[in-house]
Amino acid sequence: MLFPLTTKDFLDRAVEVYADRVAIIDEPDQPAASWGEITYAELGRRARSQAATLDEMGVPVGGRVAIVSQNSARFFCTLFGVSGWGRVTVPINYRLTATEIRYIVEHSDAEVLLIDPELRQLADTIPCKRIFVFGEDDEKIWASDAEPAPWVGDESATATINYTSGTTAQPKGVQLTHRNLWLHAVLFGWQASVNDRDVYLHTIQAFHGHGWGHPYAATNMGALHIMMRRIDGREILSRIEKYGVTYLCAAPAVVTSILDAARTWGGTPPGRGRVRIIVAGAPPATRIIERIRDELGWEFLQMYGQTETTAMLTLNRMRAEWDHLDPSEQARLLGRAGAPALGVRLRINDDGEVLAQSNHNLLGYWKNPEATAAATADNWLRTGDGGRYEGGYLTISDRKKDMIITGGENVSSIDVENALKSHPAVRDVAVIGIPDDKWGELVTALVVLDEGAVATREDLVEHCRPRLAGYKCPKRIEFRDELPRTVTGKLQKFKLRKEFWSALERQVN
Template identity: 60%
Template sequence: MKVALTVNDFLRRAELLYPDRVAVVDEPDQPAESWGEITYGEMARRARAMAAGLDELGIAQGERVAMVSHNSARLLTALFGVSGSGRILVPINFRLVAEEVKYIVEHSGARVLLIDPELADAMADVECEMKWTIGAESDAVLMKFDTEPQPWDADEDATATINYTSGTTARPKGVQLTHRNIWLNATVFGWHMTVSDRDVYLHTLPQFHCNGWGMLYAVTGMGAEHVIIRKIDGTEILRRVEEHGVTLMCGAPAVLNMILDAAAEWDGPIPGRDRVRIVCAGAPPPTKTIERCMTELGWEFVQIYGLTETTPLLTMNRMRPEWDELPVGEQAVRLNKAGAPVVGCTMDVSQSGEIMARGNMIMEGYWEQPDQTAAAIYDGFFHTGDGGTIDEANYVTIADRKKDVIISGGENVSSIEVEDAIFQHPDITEVAVIGIPDEKWGELVTALVVTVEGSDLTEADVIAWTKQKLAGYKCPKKVEFRSELARTATGKLQKFKLRAPFWEGQEKQVN
């Protein structure tokens, strides 16, 4: 017997076993009316109501519904109500500016667009066939409790979500994740992290970001409690860990740094000691940061590696019994590696030193970009674009990026995209954007620019100009003016030469 694997399996089990258990504690402080505390029975009811609402709007199975939202119970429920009814959810990064959102809406062909109230004014010019502000307005249209949704002939190979990633080109690519991709990623992730119905999961990771790395599905399937946090703040994270008994969270190293900074000012014992597991990805944090997590917080540190294209889990590095007797500093050194392949994943290194992966977590492809798909998936492997090594213990270490991607605060930033925005300034004749080491952000987006003769352009001017065109996290935090930029004989930028002075003394060319 073969039964289709779909996202519905997770919420269906939670409703069946834990209908009266609190499923979600929604963010109380948000511009849309909070859903407060809802049970798994109520969450499932609202997911079905959302599906019925899409039926009434005439949104066919396979059509796209886009949502630009901070973390919320509504977005969490949409991952089941939209995808689970055979439609495709397009969760969009809330940090993007209107032009970027407009491109994604048009490229995905979304017929419905839901906008966070905080972003309504900024997104006023983004057009879509059906567009509503998230909250009472969208609830009135989408939530139809008086009718059962149309049945969906479940297909595990159907696309469940399209998640747009900056990648390495000026335009983002839409990663098609199937129900099968999502199901297997979630179950493997949950298995490796020993998720159970005793867990309390704090959403410190953006839900739009590869569907919260898929952890939110695993948490749902086990009937564990979700605690939604809308704006990331170290002190607020510690407060909620204390208030709700949080046991698990995921985030970029920048989030861990915020928590460590807040812990230094915290009055009293650090909440969650010997209880919280924090999963980090996006860039390997410094060994010192890992050690501080283990000693100052008393939390378990876990590192994973993956990409949106891999749903995302490829590797995991979690404490092993063999390391228990090692000094904490040595434990931190071992945890600094990306980790070993998870169950169901095979990894290798190409002749050029590129990390490759194969398994059921690899995307279906890039939405309507077959050439880009073929360039990433060939010879039986997905080619990550990251350079690295695999040691004799089968642990992966990421050493450099073969693509021009900067990872700042856990977010991918395309240097080409930033260069294109900066180069539109009339005073700039050349520009190169690189990532340089930064303790807080991992890598700092840095622009090296050459201006026209006589220009009085300042660093602040360049940053302000870029902020008009791109999301804030993509904009340079540092600008240096040069008389010329290193190029090859054919005119190509030699970024390795431009990066070299900033990375001198660093063992790895990522931070």
């Protein structure tokens, strides 16, 4: 027998086995009325209603439904209501500018756009056949009492298109299939020990690679989902205490905010001996790992992967062989990217770049066969990261792509450079990431002004604001007389980076 693997399987099992169990506690503080507590049976009913409504709208199997929203029960339900019946979810980073969001909606050929109430102004600037605002248009989104048209299921079909910032001027749409998402969620859930006693706090926004697969993995096991709209260290600790949270995922910047909040908590921070935290987005410093384990008493896991790999390629977790080592040495070992997950194959090419094969690597880049061919030549995914693979463990040491990762967000230096170059006073500019304790990397612009031109750091940042998402705007600007270039005019960023990174062993932070 052979049955297709689809994202609907996770919801179907939860509805069958855990129907009366509370599935979601929605974010209480949001512009739309909170859904409060809903059971898995009710989640299943709403997902079916959403799918039936899309039927009535004439959105075909394979049609794209874009969503721009922070975490909420509505967003969570949409992950199943769209792809569970054969359509394609296009989750978009709500922090992008209207211009960037418009590009993604148009490039994906989305037929429906779902918007968070705080972003309702997008409806006036982004053309789409059908636009609905969460909360205000709920009766139109979840309107049908009919059963949705059955979908036979095709595990090779695209389930989501996740747009990722790249080194080119425009983001690329990563096509992930039902098979990609299914295998990844099961694998990650297993390696992270997800079980039916878990309470999962959504500190990763769902647009980030479908929340690293945990909306599926935790649903499959009937775990309780705690929605969190805005990320704040003290609020994270409060919800861990209030709801008995057992695990969460976080970028290093979020970890820093939690540790800062813990110092002023006024007692033992909650979750000691109970919480496990999965960190990814950039390799955390060894001292951060030590603080998580010592000051919080949480278990630390590190994941390495990309949107193109449906998230996880490797996972690093404490193992029995390290029990006799002192905590500093344990933290050092945990600081590596980790061991390959089941079915993942890794190798380092002659240029020092990490290459990967797995059953959950992307199908391709949406409407971009050239980029797909370049990234997957010889059936190996080019990660763009440099590293070492020794003794079954991967260590990331450098980034081959011209990419900055700040607070877990990818920032294309080219995007920032183009924004700055549009200022009339700027003659030349190079944007790099420099090490920063809070953000991992700080978006830094090295600027050469035209002779006789005048512009302050504040002028240049204000010039960038309407052109870039806030997290992409340079946080530090230095003025230079010239920038190093080759005889052919190519910018030598490695020379610029050296003055900031030379004291560190790794060229990522």
